[in-house]
Amino acid sequence: MHYDTIVIGAGLAGLMAALARAERGERVLLLAKGHGTTHWTSGCIDLLDAGDDPLAAIGRLAAEQPEHPYALAGTVALEQGLERLRAACEAAGYPLAGSPGRNVRLPTALGALRPTCLLPATMVAGEARQLADGRPTLIAGFHELRDFFPPLIAANLRDQGLHAEAAYLGLPPVERSHEFGPMIFARLFERTDFRAAIGEQLATLVRRGGYARVGLPAVLGVRRATEVVRDLQARAGALVFEIPTLPTSVPGVRLFQALHDAFLAAGGRVQLGSFVLRGEGAAATLTVIISEAAAREQRHRALRFVLATGGVAGGGLRADHTGVLQETALGLPVRAPGGPSEWFAPRFLDEAGHPIFRAGIAVDDQLRPLDAAGRVAYHNVAVAGSAIAGCDPIREGCLEGVAIATGWKAGLL
Amino acid sequence: MMQTLETDVLVVGGGATGAGCVRDLAMRGIRAVLVEKGDLTHGTTGRYHGLLHSGGRYVTKDPQSATECAHENVVLRRIMPHCLEDTSGFFVITPWDDPDYGDVFVANCRKTGVPVQEIPVAEALRREPALNPRISRVFEVPDAAADSFLATHSNALSAREHGALILTYHSVVDLLREGDRVVGAVVEDLRSGEHRPIRCAFVLNAAGAWAGKIAAMAGVTVTVIPGKGTMVAMNHRMVNTVINRCKLPADGDILVPIRTVAVIGTTDVHVPDPDVYGIEPDEIQFMLDEGEKLVPGFQHYRALRAWAGVRPLYKDQDVASDRDISRTYKLLDHEQRDGVAGLLSIVGGKWTTYRMMAQEAVDEIARKLGNTTPCRTHEELLPVPPTEAPGHQASATPRLMFWMGKPLADVEREHAYGDLICECELVTKARVQAAIDSGAANLDDVRRDVRMGMGPCQGGWCIYRTAALLFEQKQASGLTNANTNAALLHFLQERWKGLTPVLWGDQLRQARLDELIYVGLMGAHRLREHAEQGGGLVTDHPAVATEYVKA
Numbered sequence: 034m035h036y037d038t039i040v041i042g043a044g045l046a047g048l049m050a051a052l053a054r055a056e057r058g059e060r061v062l063l064l065a066k067g068h069g070t071t072h073w074t075s076g077c078i079d080l081l082d083a084g085d086d087p088l089a090a091i092g093r094l095a096a097e098q099p100e101h102p103y104a105l106a107g108t109v110a111l112e113q114g115l116e117r118l119r120a121a122c123e124a125a126g127y128p129l130a131g132s133p134g135r136n137v138r139l140p141t142a143l144g145a146l147r148p149t150c151l152l153p154a155t156m157v158a159g160e161a162r163q164l165a166d167g168r169p170t171l172i173a174g175f176h177e178l179r180d181f182f183p184p185l186i187a188a189n190l191r192d193q194g195l196h197a198e199a200a201y202l203g204l205p206p207v208e209r210s211h212e213f214g215p216m217i218f219a220r221l222f223e224r225t226d227f228r229a230a231i232g233e234q235l236a237t238l239v240r241r242g243g244y245a246r247v248g249l250p251a252v253l254g255v256r257r258a259t260e261v262v263r264d265l266q267a268r269a270g271a272l273v274f275e276i277p278t279l280p281t282s283v284p285g286v287r288l289f290q291a292l293h294d295a296f297l298a299a300g301g302r303v304q305l306g307s308f309v310l311r312g313e314g315a316a317a318t319l320t321v322i323i324s325e326a327a328a329r330e331q332r333h334r335a336l337r338f339v340l341a342t343g344g345v346a347g348g349g350l351r352a353d354h355t356g357v358l359q360e361t362a363l364g365l366p367v368r369a370p371g372g373p374s375e376w377f378a379p380r381f382l383d384e385a386g387h388p389i390f391r392a393g394i395a396v397d398d399q400l401r402p403l404d405a406a407g408r409v410a411y412h413n414v415a416v417a418g419s420a421i422a423g424c425d426p427i428r429e430g431c432l433e434g435v436a437i438a439t440g441w442k443a444g445l446l
Numbered sequence: 447m448m449q450t451l452e453t454d455v456l457v458v459g460g461g462a463t464g465a466g467c468v469r470d471l472a473m474r475g476i477r478a479v480l481v482e483k484g485d486l487t488h489g490t491t492g493r494y495h496g497l498l499h500s501g502g503r504y505v506t507k508d509p510q511s512a513t514e515c516a517h518e519n520v521v522l523r524r525i526m527p528h529c530l531e532d533t534s535g536f537f538v539i540t541p542w543d544d545p546d547y548g549d550v551f552v553a554n555c556r557k558t559g560v561p562v563q564e565i566p567v568a569e570a571l572r573r574e575p576a577l578n579p580r581i582s583r584v585f586e587v588p589d590a591a592a593d594s595f596l597a598t599h600s601n602a603l604s605a606r607e608h609g610a611l612i613l614t615y616h617s618v619v620d621l622l623r624e625g626d627r628v629v630g631a632v633v634e635d636l637r638s639g640e641h642r643p644i645r646c647a648f649v650l651n652a653a654g655a656w657a658g659k660i661a662a663m664a665g666v667t668v669t670v671i672p673g674k675g676t677m678v679a680m681n682h683r684m685v686n687t688v689i690n691r692c693k694l695p696a697d698g699d700i701l702v703p704i705r706t707v708a709v710i711g712t713t714d715v716h717v718p719d720p721d722v723y724g725i726e727p728d729e730i731q732f733m734l735d736e737g738e739k740l741v742p743g744f745q746h747y748r749a750l751r752a753w754a755g756v757r758p759l760y761k762d763q764d765v766a767s768d769r770d771i772s773r774t775y776k777l778l779d780h781e782q783r784d785g786v787a788g789l790l791s792i793v794g795g796k797w798t799t800y801r802m803m804a805q806e807a808v809d810e811i812a813r814k815l816g817n818t819t820p821c822r823t824h825e826e827l828l829p830v831p832p833t834e835a836p837g838h839q840a841s842a843t844p845r846l847m848f849w850m851g852k853p854l855a856d857v858e859r860e861h862a863y864g865d866l867i868c869e870c871e872l873v874t875k876a877r878v879q880a881a882i883d884s885g886a887a888n889l890d891d892v893r894r895d896v897r898m899g900m901g902p903c904q905g906g907w908c909i910y911r912t913a914a915l916l917f918e919q920k921q922a923s924g925l926t927n928a929n930t931n932a933a934l935l936h937f938l939q940e941r942w943k944g945l946t947p948v949l950w951g952d953q954l955r956q957a958r959l960d961e962l963i964y965v966g967l968m969g970a971h972r973l974r975e976h977a978e979q980g981g982g983l984v985t986d987h988p989a990v991a992t993e994y995v996k997a
Contacts, residue, residue, distance in 0.1 A: 073959065075967055143910065143934075144927070145969030177864060179875075180907075182914030188927035192976045211864030277967055279907055346958040352950040354734060354745055373727065377949065381942035382935065382964070382971040389949075390958060427958075427966045 036062045036335040039322065041309050041362055042349065044069020045433055046418025046440035047341030048292040049114055052121070053444020054339075055299035063301060064324060064333060066308040068289060070347050070419075074432065075277040076251065076284020078115070078151035080133060082430025087150050088112075088133045091434070102421045103431070105398050106438035114441030115151065118292070125291035126259055128154045137161065140172075140248065140276050142181050144189025144197075148430060153284055155253060155262045158246045159274035164190065168245035170197045171238055172276070177204050177213040180279035181250035197248075200238055205230035218252035219283045222261050232268025239271045251275035251284050258287060307331065309342070309362040312411075319363070319411045337413040339443045340365075340402070341436075344393060344419035344426070358392055360420070365402045365410055368395045368422040386428035393422030400443050415443035448635075448642040453479045453611070455811055456631055456646040458618055458660050459653035460484070461491035462594060462797050465601035466804035466823070467652050472608035473826070474812055474819040479644060480602075480610065481633050483617035483989045485891040487598045489720075490654050491797060492894055493755030495677050495711040496594060496704040497688060498522060498530055499798040500587035502537055502562065503695055504773055505554035511773040512558040514799045519588055521801060521824045522597075527847040528830050529597040533703055535589025535688035536570055537562075538581040540739050543693040548583045551692055555587070562587050576684045576741045589688035591704040593848065594797055595894045600828040607829065615887050615984050616642075621649060621663040621789070628664050628780075628788035636984050637887065648811050651791040652804075654758035655720035661791055666784045668791050671771060672720040673757035675712030676729045678948060681748035681902050683708050683850070684741050691740070698736030705850070706871070706901065707750060710737045720756040721991075725947045749948035750902060760794035775803045777810060833880045833895045867915070868908035870901020878912055882919050887984040889913060889937035902953075905941045906960045909934060910968065925981030931970075932977040936985040938964060 036059075040051040043065035051063040080087035081094065081103075088108065095104035103111070115133055122129045131137060131151040138146040138161035146161050164170055170190070172183040183199035190197035205227055209217065221227045235247055247265075253275055254261035265273045277284060293303065307324035314320045319338055324331050342349030342362050352358045356373035360366075369392040370376070376389035395403040400415040417439040419426050426432040457468045460482025471478035482488065501515035523530060539548055548564075555562035563586050570584040571577055602612050615636040622630040622643065630645035651668075653660045661668035683703040691699035697713045710733050717723040730752055737744035759771040775795030781787040792807040805821045812819070827845065835856075853872040857863060865875040873896045881895035889912055892898055898912055899905035913934040917925060942957075949957055964970040979986040 070962070073962055073967075141967060141969045143931075143968045143970060143973060145972040147969035147972065179865075179867060179911050182911070182918065184921065185914045185917045185927060185930060188917070188921075189931070189973060189976060192927055211861060213864060279910060279963065279967070282967070344958070345955055346962055348955065352954050354731070354749075354950045356950070373950075377946045381938050381961075382974075384971075387961075389954075390961075427962055432966065 036060045036333070038337050038339060039064055039333055039335040040339040040341060041065065041322070042069060042341035042343060042347070042418070043067070043303070043305065044341060044343055044347055044418060044436065045071050045288070046436035047339065048289070048296060049118070049437055049440030050339040050341060050415070050417050050443040051301055052117065052292060052296045052299060053441055055296055055301040061301045062333065062335070063296065063303045064307050064309065065305050066348065067305055070343060071285045071289045072282060073280040074282055074285045075149065076153060076282055076288055077139065077149035077156065078118070078129065078433040078437070079148070079430045080150040080434035082148050085136055086134050087136050087434070098423065100423045102424050102435045102439050105396060105400060106442045110442035110445065111434060111438035114437040117441065118437060119151070121295040122288070122291045125294060126257070127287055127291055128259065130154050130157050140164070140186065140190060142186060142276055142278055144186035146193065150434070153258070153275070153287070155251070155258050155275045157274065158272035159248050159276060163246070164195045164197070166245070167196060169243060170195065170246050170248060171200060171242060171244040172197055172248045173200045173202050173235065173238070174250050175204055175213070175218070176201050178215070178218060178250055178252070178278070180215055181276070186248070186276065198242060202231060202234050215250065215252045215278050215281050215283050216255070216286070218250070219255045222252060223254045223257055228261065228264055228268065232265055235265065235269035235271070239269050244271050246272035246274060248274050248276050251277045251282065255283060255286060256290065312363040314411060317409060317412050319414050322362070337415070339415050339417055340420060341417040341440060341443070342420055345390060347419055349420040350392060360394055363414070365394050366405050367392055386425045390425045390427070391423060394420055395422050399446055400439060415446055417443040448640050450643045450645055451479060453477045453644065453646045454815065455648045455650055456481065456644050457650045457652055458631070459489070459651070459656070460486040460598070460612070460614060461489050461652070461654050462598050462800035463654065463792060463795065463803050464652035465598045465605065466800045467650055467792070467807055468610045468612065469601045469605040469608070470804045470808040470821060470823045471811070472605045472610035473822055474808065474817055476812065476815060476817055478605070478610045479646070480605070480612045481616040481618060482614045483636070485614050485887065485894055486602055487595050487894055489656065490755040490758060491594050491598055493753050494594060494675070494797055495700060495702045495709040496592050497700060497702045498590040498592040499796060500535055500589045501558060501560040502535065502551070502555060502587040502589070503690060505558045505560055506550060507694055508773050509554065509558045511796065512560055514774060514802055515796065516558065516560045518799050518802050522798070523590070525824065525826065526597050526600060526828045527845050528834070529593045529600065529848065531591040531704070531848045531850065533589065533591050533686060533688050535587045535690060536574070537585040537587060537690045537692035538570070538577065538740070539583045539692045540578055541580050542739055543691060545582055547693055548585070551585060560587060574685045574687055574689070577689065578740055578742055583692070585692060589690070591688065591702055592797065593704070596831070596834065597828070599831045599833070599895065603829050603831050614885070615989070617989060618660060618663065621660070623664060626785055626787055628786060636987050636989055637982055647788065647815065649789050650807055650811065651789065652807070655756040657758060657791050657793050661780070661789070664780070664786055664789050666780050666786055666789065668778065668793060669761045670793060671759040671761050672717050673759045674715045674717045674723050674754050675757055676725050676733070676752060676754040677709050677711035678730060678733055678752045679707045679709050679750045681707060681750050684744070684747060689740050698733040701737065701740055705897065714757070717756065723754060723756065725752050725754055727947065730947050748902065748952050750953060751904065751944040752947040753944050758794060775799060777806050779810065831884070833877055833884060867911045868898040868901065870903055871897040873898045873908070875915065878915055879919060882916050887982065888990060889916070889933050890940050890990070899937070899941060903956055904945060904960065905937065906956065906963055909937055909941070920981060923982070925983070928976050928978045929981035929983050931973045932979050932985040933983055934970060935974065935977055936990070938970065
């Protein structure tokens with residue numbers, strides 16, 4: 034089958050690009066080794082960890098760093114992409130709150146407050162300014178869930194001047210006897226009998242403690258989270274909000290599913306389990322990519338390609354033991370900050386991050402990959418997301434924002 | 447200044463030797479106190495490759511050490527089976543080695559009492575298919591893999607059961623001298639900063655690579671050459687037998703399968719100070735290259751972590767290179783040697799010979815004290831610490847040697863899948879809680895007790911979980927969230943230090959995922975202002991320094 038566009042990578046950037054292409058009527062294949070890093074992230078949309086107004090800060094950043102992915106993508110692509118994402122989430126019954134012009138702070142599973150911009154409605158009641166209204170908050174979890182510990186969260190929130198207490202809930206009788214990860218809990222919460230048992234415990238705690246709201250691990254349903262939260266609120270007699278757990282992150286899974294469903298509805302095709310080994314082309318035009326699944330090679334043809342394979346975490350970039358960084362799918366040249374001796378800061382949590390994680394593929398303002406001499410390597414390839422050089426999305430707090438802006442832009446070109 | 451503590455013998459150093467000494471003293475009814483500036487095994491004992499030597503490595507260059515190893519190999523198998531895995535060991539002649547050394551090796555094994563048997567190459571390759579097929583001869587010896595953390599804790603537990611006092615995070619600030627006699631020491635409790643005098647009849651200096659520093663406090667010179675050895679843990683047991691190159695000892699020529707990993711070692715670099723050293727990229731590359739000679743494809747396995755320990759090489763004469771310094775040990779009676787009574791140093795030696803070293807030192811002290819109780823450390827089985835088998839009567843179960851499937855079998859027997867705090871190393875919640883209860887002063891101590899955080903993910907999941915459990919368990923006794931945050935930040939950095947030398951491929955990806963978790967999801971860096979040492983923890987002190995030192 035011939036495609037108009039093949040998107041490599043099923044993270045946020047790849048999904049946005051694939052959706053944009055499919056909605057323009059193209060035949061689109063989303064080809065990926067597996068799910069992207071979306072499943073490991075908070076499920077919130079971080080735009081930039083810089084002050085109260087991320088959109089304004091992005092404008093300034095783009096002016097100061099013309100090679101930053103935000104500068105190359107432009108704010109129009111960012112804003113349009115965010116709108117499309119919101120609509121997809123809305124359609125999935127999982128609305129996102131917030132505005133690109135305003136950062137809010139949400140509690141983490143450690144009880145730190147981290148800035149983000151758009152957030153699922155299921156997390157809204159945990160926003161820091163609401164927590165600071167003087168009324169008490171209960172943080173509740175389960176001994177069986179090892180990825181969320183209420184006492185430490187509540188104690189750290191108290192240390193930051195917020196009125197929070199902690200409790201563990203009893204696990205209602207279920208068929209399972211052991212191994213309760215976030216996804217298992219998320220499915221349990223979609224059951225009415227399970228919610229009834231939890232709601233009852235919460236109601237008692239709320240009555241006794243006078244809590245205005247209850248923070249729970251972000252495992253409140255997979256596909257019906259908004260409904261689950263609404264139901265728990267009614268049962269508990271208090272607002273309920275989610276706090277992301279250790280991965281697997283259920284809110285990340287929900288984001289993936291909302292975009293995945295929108296892409297399928299637009300006629301797109303998804304093929305997971307295929308690792309792209311290399312590409313073939315001539316005269317700076319890529320014509321075929323070769324993937325491998327179950328030790329069998331497969332050739333895929335298309336008019337254009339979007340490379341959204343991620344950075345080091347996503348698997349799009351890989352270093353070997355001799356200190357060479359490679360782009361794993363097409364073998365594009367990688368722009369890296371010096372040799373291995375300069376890759377890492379002495380401290381893990383160094384404010385500036387580790388130089389290696391600013392490495393990536395240099396692109397032009399059409400997001401086309403550039404070779405070492407600055408010439409366009411492939412005219413019909415656009416690069417999106419964390420594979421692009423010139424930014425450390427985790428440290429800069431722009432992981433989702435850069436993915437959406439560049440992904441959407443790659444879908445428009 | 448706190449009240450003076452009175453004892454017969456003060457043992458300095460909580461490594462294998464110190465713990466062995468304090469056990470031996472206590473078993474003979476001698477009052478003893480052990481002080482260690484960090485956690486037990488914080489020094490070299492916790493940073494070696496985990497090899498119970500057959501002695502084969504030393505048969506040519508250091509025959510006395512070979513004989514000692516061969517003797518203790520048998521003893522340790524008897525007294526600490528739970529700490530040992532009977533891997534056996536091969537000495538293999540690769541195309542890079544002198545083929546004539548094989549006969550010399552066998553002859554010297556016979557001379558030194560190291561059991562050895564040549565086996566056909568085909569049989570060796572059948573047992574270890576990943577071995578280089580171009581090896582020309584293979585000699586089998588009774589090497590084994592040893593858990594030096596567990597062994598030291600078992601010795602300490604035994605010592606406590608016999609009445610000894612063990613003070614970790616107590617640093618010797620000064621030795622007390624009255625005329626020509628050492629009469630005790632002043633130690634600093636790193637948890638509280640308080641100083642405490644300890645008066646004793648004898649100070650036994652078992653500080654290993656730090657022995658020179660301790661002796662200097664009494665005005666005595668002991669020249670210990672800190673010989674840095676770097677090791678790399680690989681994410682696979684590509685072999686289940688200890689593999690040695692059959693040649694004179696050199697760098698990167700031992701591969702030890704231990705628990706779920708294989709450790710390649712070591713280098714030997716003289717460093718001026720046992721507290722100041724780094725790991726160089728070319729050391730790592732060299733060991734990957736040497737590993738390739740033993741197991742083709744070695745460098746494509748995933749390197750998990752690199753670390754270095756400093757050998758306590760005792761130098762009492764001029765030798766050409768530090769590798770030529772004898773690996774045997776020496777008991778120094780400073781009364782005879784330097785005219786300073788009340789102080790003995792037990793220096794040099796190997797992990798494998800720790801018990802023999804302890805026996806010799808304690809024999810001498812017992813003689814001086816007029817104690818005639820014979821040594822029993824070679825006969826009496828070591829106890830199993832509660833961190834290994836919480837909720838069990840450890841002694842009720844028949845004591846087997848460690849085997850690779852044991853942690854999984856324990857989890858299955860306990861139905862503890864849902865309680866795994868560290869999935870990589872199969873560490874259950876109950877074991878982490880037992881480690882916290884046994885007095886862990888930071889999360890790195892918990893790691894040494896139960897191996898939490900030592901697997902491929904290098905703490906990605908378990909650091910958060912263990913920190914939170916620590917808080918929940920110790921909150922009632924005064925541990926605050928700020929103390930917990932400090933412990934979490936300390937351990938994140940502690941793991942990072944061992945990672946940077948091996949960050950490429952999947953391990954680099956793992957490090958980025960850990961960053962995504964702790965910076966992105968958790969916002970751990972935002973809690974720096976809400977982190978402080980305290981609550982009985984030691985997280986911010988030079989003794990537990992986490993700075994990565996560039997050599």
